[in-house]
Amino acid sequence: MFVSLGNLQTLYLHNNDISSIETGTFSHTPRLQRLELYGNNLTSIPQGVFDGLNQLQYLSLYSNHMKTIPPNTFINLQQLLYLYLHDNEISSIPTAAFANLPRLQQLCLSSNQITHIQSGEFSNLPQLRELQLQSNQLTSIPTVQYQFPELIHLNLHNNNITDIPANAFSNQPKLSTLHLYSNRISTVSLTAFTGLANLNTLYLYNNQLTDLPDYLFFGLSSLSNLRLQDNDILQIFPNTFTGISSLTYLLLNGNSLKTFPSEELSKISSIAVLYLQNNQMATLSFTAYDMMLSDVSTVDISNNPWQCDCQMVSFRLKMTGSNSFENQITCTDPRHNRRLLKNINPEDLTCEExxxxxxxxxxxxxxxxxxxxxxxxxxxxxxxxxxxxxxxxxxxxxxxxxxxxxxxxxxxxxxxxxxxxxxxxxxxxxxxxxxxxxxxxxxxxxSKEPATVTSAVINITGKPESTLGSAPIFSLPVLLGSVIGAVAGTVLIGCLILMIWCKRKAKNPPPVPDTSVVFNNTNTTATVTTSGHDQTGQGWSHNVTNPGYAQRPAAPQPTLDLYEDVEPPPNRPTSKGAGPKQPAKKKALKPPKRNKAPHDERPSPPPPRTGAAAGAAAVYANEPAAALDNLPYYQPLTKN
Missing domain, CATH: 2.60.40.10 (Immunoglobulins)
Known part of the structure; x- marks a missing residue:
């Protein structure tokens, strides 16, 4: 493309719509020293595209759309001094991306999307003096990778760094400028800045620092410019600034300091500019006046909530009206609101318990x-x-x-x-x-009232207009009481029923089975009338036919003939015929007296029957006539 341009040293191709570069594009410009490709639409760099540019010193690729840098992309640019890759979309840097750049002095990777730096990504850069990594998404400071013995400027501001670990920069002995502002730093190790004897400028402003511990800056003998504004610093310890004898600029404005750090600042004899505006300081001692007047040429203590009371008397007595900082002390207490301290009579500076x-x-x-x-x-x-x-x-x-x-x-x-x-x-x-x-x-x-139970409206017909109203609202105690009451009532009723059943069972035991057994001769047909009494005291009778085997009387039928005891006739004949009926005297029915046999003994069988029952009384064969006289007579009761 650039044939016949063998002596070309500077080539400007910036701010075009170049989207790609083919390998071999610059093969005919071996003496090229400066190549400007910024402001295009490049998304990647093919490997080998810069082969043959052995004299290239300045390469600008910023403001493109590159997302990564392939390994060994710049491996043949051994004379390269300045490499600008900022304002791209780079999120990661592979190992050996910057391999074989022995003379590189400035590397700019700011305003990308880099989240971390892996080990070895910046290896073989022995002459690097400036590294710009600001405005990325770094969350920590890599302490091993930055082994740059010649590094002077390191920019890490506008990232998401939260802390500075111990010995974070010990491998950069020549570091002069360190920018760490606009991060989220809340913790700084006591040895974070160890080994930085040549550090001149340290920017830590706009972070989340709350205190500055003792000897934090010890050993920074060359530090001249320290910016700590816009943090949340509440306290400065007595030896915080010990060991920084060259400090000239100290910016502490926009913090939360409540007292003027007179003792702490007394260790800095070289300070020339001191900013303490926009803090929470309320009083000033006479030592603060002496220090600001004699040692500091530029002081700003404005926009503090100064309380003009008895604590300011000693400071007020030293004021002469000739120093510029005297015009910055405006009272905020109700009695002297918006009045300058220098205009208030010291006798009016009083206190109340x-x-x-x-x-x-x-x-x-x-x-x-x-x-x-x-x-x-x-x-x-x-x-x-x-x-x-x-x-x-x-x-x-x-x-x-x-x-x-x-x-x-x-x-x-x-x-x-x-x-x-x-x-x-x-x-x-x-x-x-x-x-x-x-x-x-x-x-x-x-105590909080229990939550009420409500019923949601439910559509049970599937029609939008047909809904059920909400159920009644019951409080939780009422609902629990109802359920417990119902259960208790059910248990109580069950217990009562069980008690009644047990009492009745104990009072009325089951009937003793009738031990009267009828025996029939297989060749004889006989009808036997047996008598017995149920548990109510009423008698019953039942006719039994010969089934051919012994049989117990059947259960009483629903309809029974009632009988009563009658007196036997005076001279009862032994024949089958019954005597003339005598008027019977009605008596209350009583169950017959039985001598119950023990449960483990069988009752003796009755004598065999030889005759049929005749009349109202049954005739038993093989019984003496006298025995028959003792048998009870039964006759049916007549209804009146």
């Missing part, structure tokens, strides 16, 4: 489980006292506390999802440098 005006709940002091408890602890005093609430559990909650209990600066206390453990005595403490006060409040927590 804290006093709790009220500590109460809304309408009453009871709340139901699961609800939100609102309380107000209103306090007064100069300076404004800090509020601490002690819960019934013993926990101390302040404005800095979080979670279920929230204490606001104005004394409003909110407890969400109240439980039975939240009932009890609450203590509100108002404290300031000049004193403290407290007040108590008792809170009751009521």
């Amino acid at each position: 804290p006093m709790i005006v009220r500590f109460e709940k809304g309408d009453d002091n009871s709340v139901e489980e699961g609800e939100t408890l609102h309380m107000v602890c209103e306090a007064s005093g100069i300076p404004t006292p800090d509020i601490t609430v002690i819960l019934p559990s013993g926990l101390h909650e302040t404005v800095e506390s979080g979670g279920r209990v929230i204490v606001e600066v104005n004394g409003t206390v909110t407890i969400t999802d109240v439980t039975a453990a939240d009932a009890g005595l609450y203590i509100c403490i108002a404290a300031s440098p000049v004193g403290s006060a407290f007040k108590t409040l008792s809170v009751d927590v009521q």
